[in-house]
Amino acid sequence: MSLIEVEQLKKSYEMGSERVHALRGVDLQVEKGEYVAIMGPSGSGKSTFLNLLGCLDTPTSGRYVLNDRDVSTMAEDDLAQVRNEEIGFVFQTFNLLARATALQNVELPLVYAGVGADERRSRAETALEKVDLSDRVTHRPNELSGGQRQRVAIARALVNNPSILLADEPTGNLDSVTGAELLGLLDSLHEKGHTLFVVTHERDVAKHAQSIVQLRDGQIETIERV
Amino acid sequence: MSLFLEALWLALDAIWSHKLRSLLTVMGNIVAVTSIIAVVTLIEGMNLAVGDAITSEAGADAFMIERVGIITDEDEAERARRLNPRITIEDALAVEGYSRDVDAVMAKVTQRGRVTYRGREMERTQIEGVSEDYISFSNYGVEEGRLITPTEVRRRRPVAVIGWGVADRLFEGEDPLDKAVKVEDRHFRVVGVSAKKGAIFGRSQDEFVIVPLGAHQRIFGIRRSLSLMVKPDDPGGMLEAMEDAVVALRIERQLKPAEENNFGLFTSGTILGLWEAATSGIFAVLIGVVALSLVVGGIVIMNIMLMLVTERTREIGLRKALGARRRDIVWQILAESVTLSTVGGAVGIVLGFGVALAIEQATPVPAAVAPWSVALGIGMTGGVGLVFGLYPALRAARLSPIEALRKD
Numbered sequence: 145m146s147l148i149e150v151e152q153l154k155k156s157y158e159m160g161s162e163r164v165h166a167l168r169g170v171d172l173q174v175e176k177g178e179y180v181a182i183m184g185p186s187g188s189g190k191s192t193f194l195n196l197l198g199c200l201d202t203p204t205s206g207r208y209v210l211n212d213r214d215v216s217t218m219a220e221d222d223l224a225q226v227r228n229e230e231i232g233f234v235f236q237t238f239n240l241l242a243r244a245t246a247l248q249n250v251e252l253p254l255v256y257a258g259v260g261a262d263e264r265r266s267r268a269e270t271a272l273e274k275v276d277l278s279d280r281v282t283h284r285p286n287e288l289s290g291g292q293r294q295r296v297a298i299a300r301a302l303v304n305n306p307s308i309l310l311a312d313e314p315t316g317n318l319d320s321v322t323g324a325e326l327l328g329l330l331d332s333l334h335e336k337g338h339t340l341f342v343v344t345h346e347r348d349v350a351k352h353a354q355s356i357v358q359l360r361d362g363q364i365e366t367i368e369r370v
Numbered sequence: 371m372s373l374f375l376e377a378l379w380l381a382l383d384a385i386w387s388h389k390l391r392s393l394l395t396v397m398g399n400i401v402a403v404t405s406i407i408a409v410v411t412l413i414e415g416m417n418l419a420v421g422d423a424i425t426s427e428a429g430a431d432a433f434m435i436e437r438v439g440i441i442t443d444e445d446e447a448e449r450a451r452r453l454n455p456r457i458t459i460e461d462a463l464a465v466e467g468y469s470r471d472v473d474a475v476m477a478k479v480t481q482r483g484r485v486t487y488r489g490r491e492m493e494r495t496q497i498e499g500v501s502e503d504y505i506s507f508s509n510y511g512v513e514e515g516r517l518i519t520p521t522e523v524r525r526r527r528p529v530a531v532i533g534w535g536v537a538d539r540l541f542e543g544e545d546p547l548d549k550a551v552k553v554e555d556r557h558f559r560v561v562g563v564s565a566k567k568g569a570i571f572g573r574s575q576d577e578f579v580i581v582p583l584g585a586h587q588r589i590f591g592i593r594r595s596l597s598l599m600v601k602p603d604d605p606g607g608m609l610e611a612m613e614d615a616v617v618a619l620r621i622e623r624q625l626k627p628a629e630e631n632n633f634g635l636f637t638s639g640t641i642l643g644l645w646e647a648a649t650s651g652i653f654a655v656l657i658g659v660v661a662l663s664l665v666v667g668g669i670v671i672m673n674i675m676l677m678l679v680t681e682r683t684r685e686i687g688l689r690k691a692l693g694a695r696r697r698d699i700v701w702q703i704l705a706e707s708v709t710l711s712t713v714g715g716a717v718g719i720v721l722g723f724g725v726a727l728a729i730e731q732a733t734p735v736p737a738a739v740a741p742w743s744v745a746l747g748i749g750m751t752g753g754v755g756l757v758f759g760l761y762p763a764l765r766a767a768r769l770s771p772i773e774a775l776r777k778d
């Protein structure tokens with residue numbers, strides 16, 4: 145069994161009388177430890193696919209097995225638990241809580257995992273150490289640079305030791321230098337054995353991955369080995 | 371638990387960073403709790419004062435027999451005033467002689483009169499005549515000098531115990547003991563001064579003169595009805611002693627079985643009961659005012675919470691993406707609305723005590739804290755936060771993480 149098995153995954157949206165088909169049947173298998181880039185033109189369904197992989201959304205039809213569990217038919221609260229235990233998200237716009245410190249932001253998934261305060265704190269500190277932010281623990285997001293914010297987001301994604309790490313255009317809001325630093329960080333995570341999915345427009349970003357999935361009109365056009 | 375604390379902390383933080391909005395939101399709660407606390411505190415104060423007044427009058431462990439009892443029906447009261455004979459010393463002897471459960475029976479009569487000392491004069495002072503058993507009742511005592519002895523009472527000696535207020539106003543610092551005061555036109559030697567009792571509802575409890583019953587009757591005549599105070603052997607035997615007293619008086623007055631009692635019997639509890647019935651009317655009005663402001667307050671809180679949920683759609687989506695279950699979101703929003711609502715209640719408690727204190731300062735109405743009213747204020751506003759926070763909380767929990775995150 146692969147870590148991720150996707151069969152004929154479809155997602156369509158009801159827009160008034162019209163149906164928008166965002167994904168029209170996607171098949172994919174990904175092994176543990178792989179680094180996958182998802183590319184494609186705007187509107188091709190990249191974000192939709194990533195959100196399904198991250199259990200943020202449920203497919204209209206098809207099957208999605210993650211870690212031997214069929215998550216395509218799970219109830220909402222079970223999905224919440226899967227997101228909490230198996231998945232780490234990195235968003236283009238960081239999505240940090242403005243009122244909370246870096247440490248509190250990183251602790252958040254552990255709060256919902258029911259981890260006690262002391263352990264939460266030490267694990268969040270370790271995660272911030274991994275992204276090289278030990279000296280910014282008590283800073284709030286507006287006291288951090290864009291690159292630092294994205295690294296806090298990565299620490300938060302990693303803190304609960306998820307099976308997969310999902311990033312939707314993680315460098316989209318960063319300049320090229322900090323973007324390159326972030327890609328270096330993702331590379332090192334890959335080397336440590338994490339499974340990564342990165343959605344991107346840029347070929348240079350995609351080239352860091354082991355395979356590039358090209359989407360067009362809600363379907364996989366090619367899967368390219370780098 | 372840590373989730374709850376986190377939610378609580380978030381709630382306090384949010385309230386603090388929007389002080390004015392929070393204040394306006396919980397206005398209804400503040401009004402409700404302020405009025406509860408103020409009214410309850412004042413009524414509690416009056417309860418204590420009235421309780422004191424009644425027990426100092428009737429004694430907690432005694433019952434009273436009077437010509438007209440406590441009758442709430444106006445016509446019946448009128449008939450009793452017309453038909454009931456005066457209470458006499460014979461009645462007292464009958465009650466004392468009939469029952470084995472009775473420890474002491476005292477007779478007393480009060481009349482307002484003039485008291486003078488060396489040209490200083492007090493009009494309409496309470497002059498109380500007491501029979502010799504008065505010594506067995508706890509409401510009489512002296513701070514200086516001594517009580518009137520039973521022998522002095524029996525011999526109708528012209529001696530008096532005066533209240534602290536009489537000593538203060540007539541003697542102005544001079545030692546009143548063994549001085550002669552004039553009650554109406556007769557001289558009495560002061561043998562004791564009572565301890566200061568203070569005022570109830572602005573009325574001094576210290577302006578009285580106690581004299582032997584016989585001496586009182588020499589001044590004011592014998593035609594006035596007496597009041598009897600009866601003390602049972604043990605306070606638990608109050609009911610039996612009261613039944614005995616009724617039988618004793620009916621025999622002595624030769625009443626036929628069909629005839630009603632032509633005298634009144636009551637305890638301090640009877641009077642307290644009347645007072646409580648009166649205050650329960652005030653409480654009924656209070657409940658109306660409070661319920662109305664709580665509902666209004668609750669609706670405002672619900673509105674603000676709905677607004678807050680919209681404001682935080684993205685945050686809620688993020689929390690769900692990170693693993694928050696529906697109940698986690700529900701608890702977070704509920705914790706916030708309950709905290710907001712309860713903070714309003716706490717402000718109301720402080721304001722309510724402030725109002726009660728101000729009224730106590732400005733008027734003779736006393737105030738006393740009733741701990742249950744504090745619990746009630748907190749409990750009620752907490753409940754309002756819970757009830758009116760539920761709909762916004764459920765709305766928040768229903769948000770789909772992806773829709774919520776998409777929103778800018």
Ligand SMILES: Nc1ncnc2c1ncn2[C@@H]1O[C@H](COP(=O)(O)OP(=O)(O)OP(=O)(O)O)[C@@H](O)[C@H]1O
Nearest residue numbers: 157159164165166185186187188189190191192193
């Ligand atoms: N909630 C929605 N309701 C209706 N249509 C939607 C919704 N979400 C996505 N779509 C549609 O589905 C299609 C795929 O959208 P998706 O966001 O996956 O594209 P994308 O590949 O991520 O594009 P981009 O590169 O611009 O981010 C688009 O046509 C989009 O309009």
Ligand SMILES: [Mg+2]
Nearest residue numbers: 190191192312
């Ligand atoms: Mg997209």
